[in-house]
Amino acid sequence: xxxxxxxxxxxYERLNKxxxxxxxxxxxxxxxxxxxxxxxxxxxNIFHSHGAEVESLGGDHRSWHVKLPEQLMTSAxxxxxxxxxxxxxxxxxxxxxxxxxxKVYLITGSETNIWLDVEFPEYVHKSDSSKKxxxxxxxxxxxxxxxxxxxxxxxxxxxxVDGFIRNVNIQDRDITPENKxxxxxxxxxxxxxxxxxxxxxxxxxxxNVVRMAELIAGGKKQLADNPIxxxxxxxxxxxxxxxxxxxxxxIEICRRGLPVAVSSSPQAGxxxxxxxxxxxxxxxAEVLAGIALGQLVKPGVPLLYGSVPxxxxxxxxxxxxxxxxxxxxxxxxxxxxxxYGIPNYSTSGVCDSKIPGQQSSIERLFSDIxxxxxxxxxxxxxxxxxxxxxxxxxxxxxxxxxxxKMIKHFLKQPRVDQTEIESVLKQIRSVVDTPQKLYISHxxxxxxxxxxxxxxxxxxxxxxxxxxxxxxxxxxxxLAKPVQHIDEETTARIFAEVPGILPRLNVYERGS
Amino acid sequence: MxxxxxxxxxxxxxxxxxxxxxxxxxxGMAGQPGxxxxxxxxxxxxxxxxxIVSKGLSGGMxxxxxKFEAGEYFIPDMLAxxxxxxxxxxxxxxxxxxxxxxxxxxxxxxxxxxxxxxIGKNIVTILLRGAGYVVKDLGNNIDTQVIVDAVRDExxxxxxxxxxxxxxxxxxxDVIRSLEENGxxxxxxxxxxxxxxxxxxxxxxxxxxxxxxxxQAVAVVEALTAEET
Numbered sequence: 028x029x030x031x032x033x034x035x036x037x038x039y040e041r042l043n044k045x046x047x048x049x050x051x052x053x054x055x056x057x058x059x060x061x062x063x064x065x066x067x068x069x070x071x072n073i074f075h076s077h078g079a080e081v082e083s084l085g086g087d088h089r090s091w092h093v094k095l096p097e098q099l100m101t102s103a104x105x106x107x108x109x110x111x112x113x114x115x116x117x118x119x120x121x122x123x124x125x126x127x128x129x130k131v132y133l134i135t136g137s138e139t140n141i142w143l144d145v146e147f148p149e150y151v152h153k154s155d156s157s158k159k160x161x162x163x164x165x166x167x168x169x170x171x172x173x174x175x176x177x178x179x180x181x182x183x184x185x186x187x188v189d190g191f192i193r194n195v196n197i198q199d200r201d202i203t204p205e206n207k208x209x210x211x212x213x214x215x216x217x218x219x220x221x222x223x224x225x226x227x228x229x230x231x232x233x234x235n236v237v238r239m240a241e242l243i244a245g246g247k248k249q250l251a252d253n254p255i256x257x258x259x260x261x262x263x264x265x266x267x268x269x270x271x272x273x274x275x276x277x278i279e280i281c282r283r284g285l286p287v288a289v290s291s292s293p294q295a296g297x298x299x300x301x302x303x304x305x306x307x308x309x310x311x312a313e314v315l316a317g318i319a320l321g322q323l324v325k326p327g328v329p330l331l332y333g334s335v336p337x338x339x340x341x342x343x344x345x346x347x348x349x350x351x352x353x354x355x356x357x358x359x360x361x362x363x364x365x366x367y368g369i370p371n372y373s374t375s376g377v378c379d380s381k382i383p384g385q386q387s388s389i390e391r392l393f394s395d396i397x398x399x400x401x402x403x404x405x406x407x408x409x410x411x412x413x414x415x416x417x418x419x420x421x422x423x424x425x426x427x428x429x430x431x432k433m434i435k436h437f438l439k440q441p442r443v444d445q446t447e448i449e450s451v452l453k454q455i456r457s458v459v460d461t462p463q464k465l466y467i468s469h470x471x472x473x474x475x476x477x478x479x480x481x482x483x484x485x486x487x488x489x490x491x492x493x494x495x496x497x498x499x500x501x502x503x504x505x506l507a508k509p510v511q512h513i514d515e516e517t518t519a520r521i522f523a524e525v526p527g528i529l530p531r532l533n534v535y536e537r538g539s
Numbered sequence: 540m541x542x543x544x545x546x547x548x549x550x551x552x553x554x555x556x557x558x559x560x561x562x563x564x565x566x567g568m569a570g571q572p573g574x575x576x577x578x579x580x581x582x583x584x585x586x587x588x589x590x591i592v593s594k595g596l597s598g599g600m601x602x603x604x605x606k607f608e609a610g611e612y613f614i615p616d617m618l619a620x621x622x623x624x625x626x627x628x629x630x631x632x633x634x635x636x637x638x639x640x641x642x643x644x645x646x647x648x649x650x651x652x653x654x655x656x657x658i659g660k661n662i663v664t665i666l667l668r669g670a671g672y673v674v675k676d677l678g679n680n681i682d683t684q685v686i687v688d689a690v691r692d693e694x695x696x697x698x699x700x701x702x703x704x705x706x707x708x709x710x711x712x713d714v715i716r717s718l719e720e721n722g723x724x725x726x727x728x729x730x731x732x733x734x735x736x737x738x739x740x741x742x743x744x745x746x747x748x749x750x751x752x753x754x755q756a757v758a759v760v761e762a763l764t765a766e767e768t
Contacts, residue, residue, distance in 0.1 A: 462661075462664075462676060463661040463662075463664060463665060463676075464661065465618075465658065465661055465662070465665075467614070467615045467618045467619070467662075468555065468557075468561075468615065468618060468619040468622060470615040471555065471562075471564065471615050471616060471619060472562055474613060474615060475564070
């Protein structure tokens, strides 16, 4: 049984059929001329053995110029699965995605360095001490493994979160490049029963992570049937370069047959053309090249078309996720992925704002609504993320959950059919015939069936804005709720067989 | 048997089912007798009217009120129940006097001249009827003289005036002055309601009470009734 997701029957599209075809053709041309530069030799060899033209480039770094003929691309893309299933510790939380079907799953992410604590100091009016106000005070600090556990716990209980991408970069003193992967995977999987996706810090840890997942899933075959973990790899550095280490990681994950999101994140204006047609042609080429490589490594390996395009800020040339063009690019990518029938990993909700507030709400809601309307299957919608992808706030994640409930409701399809029309005509005739002429009594069945949307959950009383305080209460409530940890026996096996997991993460040893 | 019928009436008030056509709160109730059919049956079976009113209708509304306070019921639920009670009272009305049962009082309601808005007034009507008052609804855009005549002829305990527009709220004062000029002001308690009016405005024009919403309107009428008795 899979999670419901949001069915978008009539997705919003920006590109017409001719424009989609033009971008596809432009991408195919780009892959031949200028082609790619690969810093990874194995990828070069794989492409070469399938007919790519390869030329070694000089310089300090070993690199190759790779030209991918359209025939190679067409052939490689034939084996991409149109349906990808992402499993979960709780199989009811599985995600089933079809590249042709615009059903949206909402996923957290990305890896942030900063964790934002919040407190509510009380301020008293200078001239009238009876007037008091509580204002949130946000305090940034570096993220720790316990923060990731807390985030995973809260996201387990957030109704709208369909899957969990690790959203805190764990920076404890005892976390090293060698043990980081096993700890972030264990902390997340042990506190959340939804699908878990992450990047990999060290390729050396891949087998340890996979072993951990096998133990939790119940074995190798069980993990293949119910892939409770997946990976995200940004093997492309825009423009059009395959980086060495991430490409190696990607190839190894593909060999193991586990699902991977092939992601590219060009920045319009700096690492991609500022013009929509330009960034689209380039990102499409970059993602398709990665997908083709995966299919050549292991035909049929489940891959997601990962698109994280962004526009540059004109004042600093850093990312501007809040720019409206960023949403336009993302929507275009959703359409391109659908053109190929590949499930799409898209992005929304990332904002430029540094703290929760009006700017944050406006920026994230704008992109959340429009990108969700386009129907990506796997929407990284930045639950709790601020200041692009660098800060995480649990309070913001709780607010986002409420906003996504509204978006989900908004995207419900209208119920207009013959039966409904007959029913409402009967209702209209009967009400008009009454003295009061009110339809209120007919609200009741609709109210109980959930057909009408609820009140904003953080509406305060009186004329004071209490959104943050009420969301904070909700956050505390969710933090206090228990989660279903990995069972004791499996936990013991994981700690015995997978080296490097911090002992304090063993809930059975610490007696909590 | 009579107790069982009273229980059924009470349950159907809670369910907010006026007649057998209504679905109520739970599935599978459509087609079964609603409050109006059950009251008819109870009368035919000789169930005392006093029991129908106090144990069945009022008993049901008490439970509905508690469910509303507990957040289990919403305003549409309250109104559905009140509508069911009001429909039952229409059936019982001609027999109440014969049985020596006094109603809680009569309320005339109207939206004042030049104002066509009547949603609030209609909700108040349903709730007052549900609370056991006899309500005569004059409608909307009602001439001051028509209201004065109705007060003279019907001799209601209460007059409820509604206005939605700042341009028509002044008509409420016209009605009160006209009732005074006709020597009728002392015989009726006047409550007002509507978006532009307030408690302060009510006092300034000489009304007896103000209801910010339908529930407050009923509460004000109940409080004024208690003062009288």
